Amino acid sequence: MxxxxxxxxxxxxxxxxxxxxxxxxxxxxxxxxxxxxxxxxxxxxxxxxxxxxxxxxxSLFNWPMIGSRSWNGLENYRTLFGDPVFRAAVRNTCEFVVSYLALNLVVSLGIAAWLSGPRVRHRQFFRVVFFIPTVTPIVANTVVWRLLYQRDGLIDGAFQGLFGTHAPDFLNDPKWAMAAIVMMSVWQGFGYNMLVFSAALDSVPDSVVEAAMLDGAGPVRTFFSVKLPLITPSVFYGATMTLITSFQVFTQPFILTKGGPGSSTTTLVYFIYSQGFMFQRLGIAAAAAWLLFLIILAITILQFWGEKKWVHYE
Incomplete structure:
Protein backbone atom coordinates (compact mmCIF):
# COMPACT_ATOMS: atom_id res chain seq x y z
CA MET A 1 0.00 0.00 0.00
CA SER A 59 -1.35 66.92 -48.42
CA LEU A 60 -3.02 69.13 -45.80
CA PHE A 61 -0.07 71.51 -45.43
CA ASN A 62 1.78 74.05 -47.48
CA TRP A 63 4.97 71.98 -47.33
CA PRO A 64 7.97 73.34 -49.22
CA MET A 65 11.09 71.20 -49.38
CA ILE A 66 13.01 73.92 -47.53
CA GLY A 67 11.37 76.48 -45.30
CA SER A 68 8.47 76.82 -42.89
CA ARG A 69 5.29 74.79 -43.23
CA SER A 70 1.75 76.02 -42.70
CA TRP A 71 -1.66 74.39 -42.39
CA ASN A 72 -3.58 74.39 -45.65
CA GLY A 73 -6.51 72.10 -45.00
CA LEU A 74 -8.11 71.05 -48.28
CA GLU A 75 -6.66 74.00 -50.18
CA ASN A 76 -4.12 71.79 -51.98
CA TYR A 77 -6.93 69.68 -53.39
CA ARG A 78 -8.88 72.75 -54.48
CA THR A 79 -5.73 74.07 -56.13
CA LEU A 80 -5.34 70.83 -58.08
CA PHE A 81 -8.90 70.87 -59.38
CA GLY A 82 -8.35 74.40 -60.64
CA ASP A 83 -4.93 73.67 -62.17
CA PRO A 84 -5.11 73.26 -65.98
CA VAL A 85 -1.85 71.29 -65.99
CA PHE A 86 -3.29 68.78 -63.50
CA ARG A 87 -6.46 68.41 -65.56
CA ALA A 88 -4.30 67.87 -68.64
CA ALA A 89 -2.30 65.25 -66.72
CA VAL A 90 -5.53 63.41 -65.85
CA ARG A 91 -6.66 63.48 -69.49
CA ASN A 92 -3.26 62.35 -70.74
CA THR A 93 -3.09 59.54 -68.22
CA CYS A 94 -6.58 58.31 -69.13
CA GLU A 95 -5.68 58.50 -72.83
CA PHE A 96 -2.53 56.48 -72.20
CA VAL A 97 -4.34 53.92 -70.04
CA VAL A 98 -7.13 53.29 -72.55
CA SER A 99 -4.76 53.04 -75.54
CA TYR A 100 -2.09 51.03 -73.79
CA LEU A 101 -4.49 48.62 -72.09
CA ALA A 102 -6.36 47.85 -75.31
CA LEU A 103 -3.23 47.40 -77.42
CA ASN A 104 -1.41 45.42 -74.75
CA LEU A 105 -4.26 42.94 -74.38
CA VAL A 106 -4.84 42.59 -78.13
CA VAL A 107 -1.15 42.11 -78.98
CA SER A 108 -0.39 39.79 -76.07
CA LEU A 109 -3.53 37.69 -76.61
CA GLY A 110 -2.97 37.54 -80.37
CA ILE A 111 0.63 36.37 -80.03
CA ALA A 112 -0.34 33.89 -77.30
CA ALA A 113 -3.04 32.46 -79.58
CA TRP A 114 -0.52 32.16 -82.41
CA LEU A 115 2.00 30.41 -80.18
CA SER A 116 -0.63 27.94 -78.98
CA GLY A 117 -1.34 26.83 -82.55
CA PRO A 118 -0.36 23.27 -83.47
CA ARG A 119 1.78 24.33 -86.43
CA VAL A 120 4.11 26.65 -84.51
CA ARG A 121 7.55 25.20 -83.93
CA HIS A 122 10.07 26.34 -81.33
CA ARG A 123 7.34 28.07 -79.33
CA GLN A 124 9.50 28.15 -76.19
CA PHE A 125 12.13 30.10 -78.09
CA PHE A 126 9.56 32.64 -79.28
CA ARG A 127 8.16 33.02 -75.78
CA VAL A 128 11.61 33.87 -74.46
CA VAL A 129 12.23 36.33 -77.30
CA PHE A 130 8.92 38.14 -76.77
CA PHE A 131 9.45 38.23 -73.00
CA ILE A 132 12.95 39.74 -73.13
CA PRO A 133 11.80 43.43 -73.35
CA THR A 134 9.78 42.95 -70.17
CA VAL A 135 12.79 41.96 -68.09
CA THR A 136 15.28 44.42 -69.60
CA PRO A 137 15.63 47.79 -67.79
CA ILE A 138 12.91 50.17 -68.89
CA VAL A 139 15.30 53.13 -68.80
CA ALA A 140 17.62 51.46 -71.31
CA ASN A 141 14.69 50.53 -73.55
CA THR A 142 13.33 54.06 -73.44
CA VAL A 143 16.70 55.57 -74.35
CA VAL A 144 16.92 53.22 -77.34
CA TRP A 145 13.44 54.21 -78.48
CA ARG A 146 14.34 57.86 -78.12
CA LEU A 147 17.17 57.28 -80.60
CA LEU A 148 14.75 55.48 -82.92
CA TYR A 149 12.20 58.32 -82.79
CA GLN A 150 14.57 61.24 -83.29
CA ARG A 151 15.16 62.98 -86.61
CA ASP A 152 17.47 60.97 -88.89
CA GLY A 153 16.95 57.99 -86.62
CA LEU A 154 16.10 54.50 -87.80
CA ILE A 155 12.36 55.14 -88.17
CA ASP A 156 12.90 58.43 -90.00
CA GLY A 157 15.46 56.77 -92.27
CA ALA A 158 13.01 53.96 -93.08
CA PHE A 159 10.32 56.52 -93.97
CA GLN A 160 12.71 58.36 -96.27
CA GLY A 161 13.75 55.15 -97.96
CA LEU A 162 10.21 53.84 -98.45
CA PHE A 163 8.13 56.99 -98.96
CA GLY A 164 10.70 59.67 -99.78
CA THR A 165 9.63 61.85 -96.88
CA HIS A 166 10.43 62.35 -93.22
CA ALA A 167 8.57 60.43 -90.55
CA PRO A 168 6.34 62.42 -88.18
CA ASP A 169 8.28 64.26 -85.51
CA PHE A 170 7.09 61.84 -82.86
CA LEU A 171 8.68 63.45 -79.81
CA ASN A 172 8.06 67.12 -80.66
CA ASP A 173 4.61 66.99 -82.24
CA PRO A 174 1.71 67.09 -79.72
CA LYS A 175 -0.36 64.95 -82.09
CA TRP A 176 2.18 62.13 -82.09
CA ALA A 177 3.98 62.34 -78.76
CA MET A 178 1.48 60.30 -76.73
CA ALA A 179 1.15 57.74 -79.53
CA ALA A 180 4.93 57.34 -79.51
CA ILE A 181 4.90 56.68 -75.76
CA VAL A 182 2.07 54.16 -76.14
CA MET A 183 3.86 52.26 -78.92
CA MET A 184 7.08 52.07 -76.94
CA SER A 185 5.21 50.97 -73.81
CA VAL A 186 3.33 48.20 -75.62
CA TRP A 187 6.60 46.84 -76.99
CA GLN A 188 8.08 46.98 -73.49
CA GLY A 189 5.21 45.40 -71.60
CA PHE A 190 3.18 42.96 -73.71
CA GLY A 191 5.49 40.03 -72.97
CA TYR A 192 4.21 39.50 -69.44
CA ASN A 193 0.56 39.14 -70.43
CA MET A 194 1.60 37.09 -73.45
CA LEU A 195 3.25 34.58 -71.13
CA VAL A 196 0.21 34.46 -68.82
CA PHE A 197 -2.26 34.03 -71.70
CA SER A 198 -0.04 31.46 -73.40
CA ALA A 199 0.08 29.34 -70.25
CA ALA A 200 -3.71 29.64 -69.90
CA LEU A 201 -4.30 28.56 -73.50
CA ASP A 202 -2.01 25.58 -73.05
CA SER A 203 -4.13 24.47 -70.10
CA VAL A 204 -7.37 24.36 -72.13
CA PRO A 205 -8.41 20.68 -72.36
CA ASP A 206 -7.84 19.17 -75.81
CA SER A 207 -11.12 17.27 -75.53
CA VAL A 208 -13.10 20.52 -75.43
CA VAL A 209 -11.31 21.88 -78.50
CA GLU A 210 -11.77 18.59 -80.38
CA ALA A 211 -15.48 18.56 -79.52
CA ALA A 212 -15.89 22.06 -80.92
CA MET A 213 -14.07 21.12 -84.12
CA LEU A 214 -16.23 18.01 -84.52
CA ASP A 215 -19.27 20.29 -84.31
CA GLY A 216 -17.90 22.20 -87.30
CA ALA A 217 -16.23 25.14 -85.58
CA GLY A 218 -13.19 26.53 -87.37
CA PRO A 219 -10.03 27.82 -85.67
CA VAL A 220 -11.38 31.37 -85.27
CA ARG A 221 -14.76 30.23 -83.95
CA THR A 222 -13.06 27.75 -81.62
CA PHE A 223 -10.84 30.45 -80.19
CA PHE A 224 -13.57 33.01 -79.52
CA SER A 225 -16.32 30.59 -78.49
CA VAL A 226 -14.34 27.96 -76.58
CA LYS A 227 -10.80 28.98 -75.66
CA LEU A 228 -11.36 32.65 -74.84
CA PRO A 229 -14.22 32.05 -72.35
CA LEU A 230 -12.11 29.41 -70.60
CA ILE A 231 -9.16 31.77 -70.10
CA THR A 232 -11.18 34.79 -68.97
CA PRO A 233 -9.77 34.50 -65.38
CA SER A 234 -6.28 35.00 -66.82
CA VAL A 235 -7.52 37.83 -69.04
CA PHE A 236 -9.12 39.49 -66.03
CA TYR A 237 -5.90 39.18 -64.03
CA GLY A 238 -3.82 40.59 -66.90
CA ALA A 239 -6.26 43.46 -67.49
CA THR A 240 -6.35 44.38 -63.80
CA MET A 241 -2.58 44.37 -63.33
CA THR A 242 -1.98 46.20 -66.60
CA LEU A 243 -4.55 48.85 -65.69
CA ILE A 244 -2.97 49.52 -62.29
CA THR A 245 0.57 49.76 -63.66
CA SER A 246 -0.42 51.89 -66.66
CA PHE A 247 -1.84 54.59 -64.37
CA GLN A 248 1.65 54.85 -62.86
CA VAL A 249 3.46 55.50 -66.15
CA PHE A 250 6.42 57.80 -65.58
CA THR A 251 9.72 56.67 -67.09
CA GLN A 252 8.59 56.83 -70.71
CA PRO A 253 7.35 60.46 -70.71
CA PHE A 254 10.20 61.50 -68.42
CA ILE A 255 12.92 60.26 -70.79
CA LEU A 256 11.20 60.64 -74.16
CA THR A 257 9.44 63.99 -73.91
CA LYS A 258 9.88 65.51 -70.42
CA GLY A 259 6.09 65.80 -70.34
CA GLY A 260 6.00 67.86 -73.52
CA PRO A 261 5.53 69.30 -76.00
CA GLY A 262 3.77 71.69 -73.67
CA SER A 263 1.85 69.41 -71.34
CA SER A 264 0.68 66.95 -74.00
CA THR A 265 2.43 63.97 -72.38
CA THR A 266 2.40 65.07 -68.75
CA THR A 267 1.01 62.12 -66.81
CA LEU A 268 -0.17 62.07 -63.21
CA VAL A 269 3.02 60.52 -61.85
CA TYR A 270 5.15 62.91 -63.88
CA PHE A 271 3.03 65.77 -62.51
CA ILE A 272 3.60 64.50 -58.95
CA TYR A 273 7.34 64.26 -59.60
CA SER A 274 7.57 67.75 -61.08
CA GLN A 275 5.54 69.35 -58.30
CA GLY A 276 7.51 67.62 -55.56
CA PHE A 277 11.06 67.68 -56.83
CA MET A 278 11.18 70.42 -59.47
CA PHE A 279 8.87 73.03 -57.93
CA GLN A 280 9.33 71.82 -54.33
CA ARG A 281 5.59 71.84 -53.60
CA LEU A 282 5.43 68.65 -51.57
CA GLY A 283 1.92 69.35 -50.28
CA ILE A 284 0.55 69.61 -53.82
CA ALA A 285 2.46 66.48 -54.85
CA ALA A 286 1.09 64.51 -51.88
CA ALA A 287 -2.47 65.62 -52.64
CA ALA A 288 -2.06 64.60 -56.30
CA ALA A 289 -0.69 61.22 -55.20
CA TRP A 290 -3.77 60.57 -53.07
CA LEU A 291 -6.08 61.57 -55.90
CA LEU A 292 -4.23 59.12 -58.15
CA PHE A 293 -4.67 56.42 -55.51
CA LEU A 294 -8.42 57.11 -55.32
CA ILE A 295 -8.74 56.95 -59.11
CA ILE A 296 -6.95 53.58 -59.26
CA LEU A 297 -8.99 52.28 -56.31
CA ALA A 298 -12.30 53.31 -57.86
CA ILE A 299 -11.51 51.77 -61.25
CA THR A 300 -10.23 48.56 -59.64
CA ILE A 301 -13.44 48.26 -57.61
CA LEU A 302 -15.45 48.72 -60.81
CA GLN A 303 -13.42 45.98 -62.46
CA PHE A 304 -14.10 43.54 -59.66
CA TRP A 305 -17.77 44.55 -59.64
CA GLY A 306 -18.09 43.73 -63.32
CA GLU A 307 -16.00 40.57 -63.06
CA LYS A 308 -18.99 38.26 -62.57
CA LYS A 309 -20.55 39.38 -65.85
CA TRP A 310 -17.79 38.12 -68.13
CA VAL A 311 -15.27 36.04 -66.16
CA HIS A 312 -16.06 32.33 -66.12
CA TYR A 313 -14.49 30.17 -63.41
CA GLU A 314 -14.60 26.43 -63.72
Whole structure:
Protein backbone atom coordinates (compact mmCIF):
# COMPACT_ATOMS: atom_id res chain seq x y z
CA MET A 1 0.00 0.00 0.00
CA UNK A 2 2.78 2.39 0.94
CA UNK A 3 4.69 1.43 -2.20
CA UNK A 4 1.63 2.14 -4.37
CA UNK A 5 1.09 5.55 -2.80
CA UNK A 6 4.74 6.43 -3.23
CA UNK A 7 4.65 5.39 -6.91
CA UNK A 8 1.48 7.41 -7.50
CA UNK A 9 3.08 10.46 -5.86
CA UNK A 10 6.17 10.06 -8.04
CA UNK A 11 4.02 9.78 -11.18
CA UNK A 12 2.10 12.93 -10.26
CA UNK A 13 5.33 14.78 -9.58
CA UNK A 14 6.74 13.61 -12.93
CA UNK A 15 3.63 14.78 -14.78
CA UNK A 16 3.78 18.14 -13.05
CA UNK A 17 7.45 18.44 -13.97
CA UNK A 18 6.71 17.59 -17.61
CA UNK A 19 3.84 20.08 -17.65
CA UNK A 20 6.08 22.82 -16.25
CA UNK A 21 8.81 22.07 -18.80
CA UNK A 22 6.24 21.91 -21.62
CA UNK A 23 4.76 25.23 -20.55
CA UNK A 24 8.23 26.80 -20.47
CA UNK A 25 9.00 25.36 -23.91
CA UNK A 26 5.73 26.71 -25.34
CA UNK A 27 6.48 30.11 -23.81
CA UNK A 28 9.90 30.15 -25.47
CA UNK A 29 8.38 28.97 -28.75
CA UNK A 30 5.87 31.81 -28.66
CA UNK A 31 8.76 34.27 -28.54
CA UNK A 32 10.25 32.97 -31.80
CA UNK A 33 7.35 34.25 -33.91
CA UNK A 34 7.56 37.88 -32.80
CA UNK A 35 11.35 37.62 -32.92
CA UNK A 36 11.36 36.62 -36.58
CA UNK A 37 8.47 38.90 -37.57
CA UNK A 38 9.82 41.89 -35.63
CA UNK A 39 12.38 43.15 -38.20
CA UNK A 40 9.85 42.79 -41.01
CA UNK A 41 7.19 44.58 -38.98
CA UNK A 42 9.60 47.42 -38.19
CA UNK A 43 10.53 47.71 -41.85
CA UNK A 44 6.87 47.73 -42.88
CA UNK A 45 6.11 50.39 -40.29
CA UNK A 46 9.06 52.64 -41.14
CA UNK A 47 9.10 52.32 -44.92
CA UNK A 48 5.40 51.77 -45.76
CA UNK A 49 2.95 52.77 -43.03
CA UNK A 50 4.80 55.88 -41.85
CA UNK A 51 5.31 57.31 -45.38
CA UNK A 52 1.63 56.73 -46.16
CA UNK A 53 0.59 58.59 -43.02
CA UNK A 54 3.08 61.36 -43.80
CA UNK A 55 1.67 61.87 -47.30
CA UNK A 56 -1.78 62.35 -45.80
CA UNK A 57 -0.36 64.95 -43.41
CA UNK A 58 1.68 66.64 -46.14
CA SER A 59 -1.35 66.92 -48.42
CA LEU A 60 -3.02 69.13 -45.80
CA PHE A 61 -0.07 71.51 -45.43
CA ASN A 62 1.78 74.05 -47.48
CA TRP A 63 4.97 71.98 -47.33
CA PRO A 64 7.97 73.34 -49.22
CA MET A 65 11.09 71.20 -49.38
CA ILE A 66 13.01 73.92 -47.53
CA GLY A 67 11.37 76.48 -45.30
CA SER A 68 8.47 76.82 -42.89
CA ARG A 69 5.29 74.79 -43.23
CA SER A 70 1.75 76.02 -42.70
CA TRP A 71 -1.66 74.39 -42.39
CA ASN A 72 -3.58 74.39 -45.65
CA GLY A 73 -6.51 72.10 -45.00
CA LEU A 74 -8.11 71.05 -48.28
CA GLU A 75 -6.66 74.00 -50.18
CA ASN A 76 -4.12 71.79 -51.98
CA TYR A 77 -6.93 69.68 -53.39
CA ARG A 78 -8.88 72.75 -54.48
CA THR A 79 -5.73 74.07 -56.13
CA LEU A 80 -5.34 70.83 -58.08
CA PHE A 81 -8.90 70.87 -59.38
CA GLY A 82 -8.35 74.40 -60.64
CA ASP A 83 -4.93 73.67 -62.17
CA PRO A 84 -5.11 73.26 -65.98
CA VAL A 85 -1.85 71.29 -65.99
CA PHE A 86 -3.29 68.78 -63.50
CA ARG A 87 -6.46 68.41 -65.56
CA ALA A 88 -4.30 67.87 -68.64
CA ALA A 89 -2.30 65.25 -66.72
CA VAL A 90 -5.53 63.41 -65.85
CA ARG A 91 -6.66 63.48 -69.49
CA ASN A 92 -3.26 62.35 -70.74
CA THR A 93 -3.09 59.54 -68.22
CA CYS A 94 -6.58 58.31 -69.13
CA GLU A 95 -5.68 58.50 -72.83
CA PHE A 96 -2.53 56.48 -72.20
CA VAL A 97 -4.34 53.92 -70.04
CA VAL A 98 -7.13 53.29 -72.55
CA SER A 99 -4.76 53.04 -75.54
CA TYR A 100 -2.09 51.03 -73.79
CA LEU A 101 -4.49 48.62 -72.09
CA ALA A 102 -6.36 47.85 -75.31
CA LEU A 103 -3.23 47.40 -77.42
CA ASN A 104 -1.41 45.42 -74.75
CA LEU A 105 -4.26 42.94 -74.38
CA VAL A 106 -4.84 42.59 -78.13
CA VAL A 107 -1.15 42.11 -78.98
CA SER A 108 -0.39 39.79 -76.07
CA LEU A 109 -3.53 37.69 -76.61
CA GLY A 110 -2.97 37.54 -80.37
CA ILE A 111 0.63 36.37 -80.03
CA ALA A 112 -0.34 33.89 -77.30
CA ALA A 113 -3.04 32.46 -79.58
CA TRP A 114 -0.52 32.16 -82.41
CA LEU A 115 2.00 30.41 -80.18
CA SER A 116 -0.63 27.94 -78.98
CA GLY A 117 -1.34 26.83 -82.55
CA PRO A 118 -0.36 23.27 -83.47
CA ARG A 119 1.78 24.33 -86.43
CA VAL A 120 4.11 26.65 -84.51
CA ARG A 121 7.55 25.20 -83.93
CA HIS A 122 10.07 26.34 -81.33
CA ARG A 123 7.34 28.07 -79.33
CA GLN A 124 9.50 28.15 -76.19
CA PHE A 125 12.13 30.10 -78.09
CA PHE A 126 9.56 32.64 -79.28
CA ARG A 127 8.16 33.02 -75.78
CA VAL A 128 11.61 33.87 -74.46
CA VAL A 129 12.23 36.33 -77.30
CA PHE A 130 8.92 38.14 -76.77
CA PHE A 131 9.45 38.23 -73.00
CA ILE A 132 12.95 39.74 -73.13
CA PRO A 133 11.80 43.43 -73.35
CA THR A 134 9.78 42.95 -70.17
CA VAL A 135 12.79 41.96 -68.09
CA THR A 136 15.28 44.42 -69.60
CA PRO A 137 15.63 47.79 -67.79
CA ILE A 138 12.91 50.17 -68.89
CA VAL A 139 15.30 53.13 -68.80
CA ALA A 140 17.62 51.46 -71.31
CA ASN A 141 14.69 50.53 -73.55
CA THR A 142 13.33 54.06 -73.44
CA VAL A 143 16.70 55.57 -74.35
CA VAL A 144 16.92 53.22 -77.34
CA TRP A 145 13.44 54.21 -78.48
CA ARG A 146 14.34 57.86 -78.12
CA LEU A 147 17.17 57.28 -80.60
CA LEU A 148 14.75 55.48 -82.92
CA TYR A 149 12.20 58.32 -82.79
CA GLN A 150 14.57 61.24 -83.29
CA ARG A 151 15.16 62.98 -86.61
CA ASP A 152 17.47 60.97 -88.89
CA GLY A 153 16.95 57.99 -86.62
CA LEU A 154 16.10 54.50 -87.80
CA ILE A 155 12.36 55.14 -88.17
CA ASP A 156 12.90 58.43 -90.00
CA GLY A 157 15.46 56.77 -92.27
CA ALA A 158 13.01 53.96 -93.08
CA PHE A 159 10.32 56.52 -93.97
CA GLN A 160 12.71 58.36 -96.27
CA GLY A 161 13.75 55.15 -97.96
CA LEU A 162 10.21 53.84 -98.45
CA PHE A 163 8.13 56.99 -98.96
CA GLY A 164 10.70 59.67 -99.78
CA THR A 165 9.63 61.85 -96.88
CA HIS A 166 10.43 62.35 -93.22
CA ALA A 167 8.57 60.43 -90.55
CA PRO A 168 6.34 62.42 -88.18
CA ASP A 169 8.28 64.26 -85.51
CA PHE A 170 7.09 61.84 -82.86
CA LEU A 171 8.68 63.45 -79.81
CA ASN A 172 8.06 67.12 -80.66
CA ASP A 173 4.61 66.99 -82.24
CA PRO A 174 1.71 67.09 -79.72
CA LYS A 175 -0.36 64.95 -82.09
CA TRP A 176 2.18 62.13 -82.09
CA ALA A 177 3.98 62.34 -78.76
CA MET A 178 1.48 60.30 -76.73
CA ALA A 179 1.15 57.74 -79.53
CA ALA A 180 4.93 57.34 -79.51
CA ILE A 181 4.90 56.68 -75.76
CA VAL A 182 2.07 54.16 -76.14
CA MET A 183 3.86 52.26 -78.92
CA MET A 184 7.08 52.07 -76.94
CA SER A 185 5.21 50.97 -73.81
CA VAL A 186 3.33 48.20 -75.62
CA TRP A 187 6.60 46.84 -76.99
CA GLN A 188 8.08 46.98 -73.49
CA GLY A 189 5.21 45.40 -71.60
CA PHE A 190 3.18 42.96 -73.71
CA GLY A 191 5.49 40.03 -72.97
CA TYR A 192 4.21 39.50 -69.44
CA ASN A 193 0.56 39.14 -70.43
CA MET A 194 1.60 37.09 -73.45
CA LEU A 195 3.25 34.58 -71.13
CA VAL A 196 0.21 34.46 -68.82
CA PHE A 197 -2.26 34.03 -71.70
CA SER A 198 -0.04 31.46 -73.40
CA ALA A 199 0.08 29.34 -70.25
CA ALA A 200 -3.71 29.64 -69.90
CA LEU A 201 -4.30 28.56 -73.50
CA ASP A 202 -2.01 25.58 -73.05
CA SER A 203 -4.13 24.47 -70.10
CA VAL A 204 -7.37 24.36 -72.13
CA PRO A 205 -8.41 20.68 -72.36
CA ASP A 206 -7.84 19.17 -75.81
CA SER A 207 -11.12 17.27 -75.53
CA VAL A 208 -13.10 20.52 -75.43
CA VAL A 209 -11.31 21.88 -78.50
CA GLU A 210 -11.77 18.59 -80.38
CA ALA A 211 -15.48 18.56 -79.52
CA ALA A 212 -15.89 22.06 -80.92
CA MET A 213 -14.07 21.12 -84.12
CA LEU A 214 -16.23 18.01 -84.52
CA ASP A 215 -19.27 20.29 -84.31
CA GLY A 216 -17.90 22.20 -87.30
CA ALA A 217 -16.23 25.14 -85.58
CA GLY A 218 -13.19 26.53 -87.37
CA PRO A 219 -10.03 27.82 -85.67
CA VAL A 220 -11.38 31.37 -85.27
CA ARG A 221 -14.76 30.23 -83.95
CA THR A 222 -13.06 27.75 -81.62
CA PHE A 223 -10.84 30.45 -80.19
CA PHE A 224 -13.57 33.01 -79.52
CA SER A 225 -16.32 30.59 -78.49
CA VAL A 226 -14.34 27.96 -76.58
CA LYS A 227 -10.80 28.98 -75.66
CA LEU A 228 -11.36 32.65 -74.84
CA PRO A 229 -14.22 32.05 -72.35
CA LEU A 230 -12.11 29.41 -70.60
CA ILE A 231 -9.16 31.77 -70.10
CA THR A 232 -11.18 34.79 -68.97
CA PRO A 233 -9.77 34.50 -65.38
CA SER A 234 -6.28 35.00 -66.82
CA VAL A 235 -7.52 37.83 -69.04
CA PHE A 236 -9.12 39.49 -66.03
CA TYR A 237 -5.90 39.18 -64.03
CA GLY A 238 -3.82 40.59 -66.90
CA ALA A 239 -6.26 43.46 -67.49
CA THR A 240 -6.35 44.38 -63.80
CA MET A 241 -2.58 44.37 -63.33
CA THR A 242 -1.98 46.20 -66.60
CA LEU A 243 -4.55 48.85 -65.69
CA ILE A 244 -2.97 49.52 -62.29
CA THR A 245 0.57 49.76 -63.66
CA SER A 246 -0.42 51.89 -66.66
CA PHE A 247 -1.84 54.59 -64.37
CA GLN A 248 1.65 54.85 -62.86
CA VAL A 249 3.46 55.50 -66.15
CA PHE A 250 6.42 57.80 -65.58
CA THR A 251 9.72 56.67 -67.09
CA GLN A 252 8.59 56.83 -70.71
CA PRO A 253 7.35 60.46 -70.71
CA PHE A 254 10.20 61.50 -68.42
CA ILE A 255 12.92 60.26 -70.79
CA LEU A 256 11.20 60.64 -74.16
CA THR A 257 9.44 63.99 -73.91
CA LYS A 258 9.88 65.51 -70.42
CA GLY A 259 6.09 65.80 -70.34
CA GLY A 260 6.00 67.86 -73.52
CA PRO A 261 5.53 69.30 -76.00
CA GLY A 262 3.77 71.69 -73.67
CA SER A 263 1.85 69.41 -71.34
CA SER A 264 0.68 66.95 -74.00
CA THR A 265 2.43 63.97 -72.38
CA THR A 266 2.40 65.07 -68.75
CA THR A 267 1.01 62.12 -66.81
CA LEU A 268 -0.17 62.07 -63.21
CA VAL A 269 3.02 60.52 -61.85
CA TYR A 270 5.15 62.91 -63.88
CA PHE A 271 3.03 65.77 -62.51
CA ILE A 272 3.60 64.50 -58.95
CA TYR A 273 7.34 64.26 -59.60
CA SER A 274 7.57 67.75 -61.08
CA GLN A 275 5.54 69.35 -58.30
CA GLY A 276 7.51 67.62 -55.56
CA PHE A 277 11.06 67.68 -56.83
CA MET A 278 11.18 70.42 -59.47
CA PHE A 279 8.87 73.03 -57.93
CA GLN A 280 9.33 71.82 -54.33
CA ARG A 281 5.59 71.84 -53.60
CA LEU A 282 5.43 68.65 -51.57
CA GLY A 283 1.92 69.35 -50.28
CA ILE A 284 0.55 69.61 -53.82
CA ALA A 285 2.46 66.48 -54.85
CA ALA A 286 1.09 64.51 -51.88
CA ALA A 287 -2.47 65.62 -52.64
CA ALA A 288 -2.06 64.60 -56.30
CA ALA A 289 -0.69 61.22 -55.20
CA TRP A 290 -3.77 60.57 -53.07
CA LEU A 291 -6.08 61.57 -55.90
CA LEU A 292 -4.23 59.12 -58.15
CA PHE A 293 -4.67 56.42 -55.51
CA LEU A 294 -8.42 57.11 -55.32
CA ILE A 295 -8.74 56.95 -59.11
CA ILE A 296 -6.95 53.58 -59.26
CA LEU A 297 -8.99 52.28 -56.31
CA ALA A 298 -12.30 53.31 -57.86
CA ILE A 299 -11.51 51.77 -61.25
CA THR A 300 -10.23 48.56 -59.64
CA ILE A 301 -13.44 48.26 -57.61
CA LEU A 302 -15.45 48.72 -60.81
CA GLN A 303 -13.42 45.98 -62.46
CA PHE A 304 -14.10 43.54 -59.66
CA TRP A 305 -17.77 44.55 -59.64
CA GLY A 306 -18.09 43.73 -63.32
CA GLU A 307 -16.00 40.57 -63.06
CA LYS A 308 -18.99 38.26 -62.57
CA LYS A 309 -20.55 39.38 -65.85
CA TRP A 310 -17.79 38.12 -68.13
CA VAL A 311 -15.27 36.04 -66.16
CA HIS A 312 -16.06 32.33 -66.12
CA TYR A 313 -14.49 30.17 -63.41
CA GLU A 314 -14.60 26.43 -63.72
Missing amino acids: THALTKRHDDNASRRSHAVRGSATRSRDRLWGPGFAGPQAVGLLVFVVLPIVMTVVM
